[in-house]
Amino acid sequence: MRHAVVIGGGIGGLCAAIGLHRTGWRVTVYERAPELTGIGAGISIWPNAQRALTELGVEAPLSPQRDGAVLDPRGRRLAGWDMSAYVRRYGLPLAAIHRADLIEALCSALPESSLHTGVEVLSATPDGVVHHASGSIRADLVVAADGIHSPVRQSLHPHARLAYSRGTAFRGIAEVPSRLSTAWGRGTEVGILPLLDGRVYWWIAEARPEGLRHDDVRAYLLDTYGDWHAPVRSLITATPEILHHDLYHLATPLPTYVSGRLALLGDAAHAMPPYLGQGGCQGIEDAVVLAAALASTPDVAAGLREYDALRRPRSQRVWRTSIRAGSLGPLLRNPVGAAVRTAVLRMAPPSTMARAESWINDWKPPRLPRPADLS
16 A cells, blocks of 8 residues: 655645545645644635535535625625526535634544644655654655645745735634625725634735734724724624734745655645635645546656646646735725726626636546545
């Protein structure tokens, strides 16, 4: 049985481990944190990623979204989120989930013996050797899903660097009845995604200088956004913990995602700003394609070359599109540009949102061989 080591127990790493496990690999997942869990925030799961989760056999408690709207700060409707149009076009609506719930669902799809927490990987080499704090291990495959600050990526691509995405994000989970919405002001986006059990994931993306911090984040948000449309003020007030992170992305695309027996996956390969909600979704896509490519051949290097050929053009196109989306959305501060954007949205038919970036949501995963196919 071929052995794979996955570095990183986030969404992409766990999905990769599931795909490899289901196609006959013995898998070891190393996670630096003491436990596998998600931060206190949600994630949007678009139709492309929902299909990938289905192919992986993952049953996650997704919250299918109902109709919503794009609003201005006062709550006036600019355009509609018509979920029936999504279903007609893609067979699925937009969905959302708490990151912790998704991590739990992914962990339950793996043998407990595969998951190793509290293990800090120091380095990994293209010949399949992984060095960690307690020793070394040699594997037939190494998957570096070690995030946006990936040490493995930097060892393979020492000139790769991160760029500030010109914005910061505040995020939280609250129990306040809310509908799906996105509100745009000048240099600001406020988003609301209903989850299950009455919870709501909300975020505020704001164009601002890098590194600016506040002694009291809640007070700053209430002072700045407390007069925005309902229920923004209530969400900020009811959130137990508000997260605040500056946003970064890879400054330039990588020339390859693979080297020898080593593959980069997820944010380690194509860290992008969150303005399309596709960062995690692209990591899930990576995982299915990686497992399928390696199941098609006993030659690991050949399988990784196929993975690179399939994933790099698409994920880097999404990366570029996400950067552009920020310039037209939350990062747009020019008053004339913002007024034009508002006018265009008001004239758009309800199905416009569903058609936007259809090449992303139309994606379908490759079929993974089932156990009967492997015997």
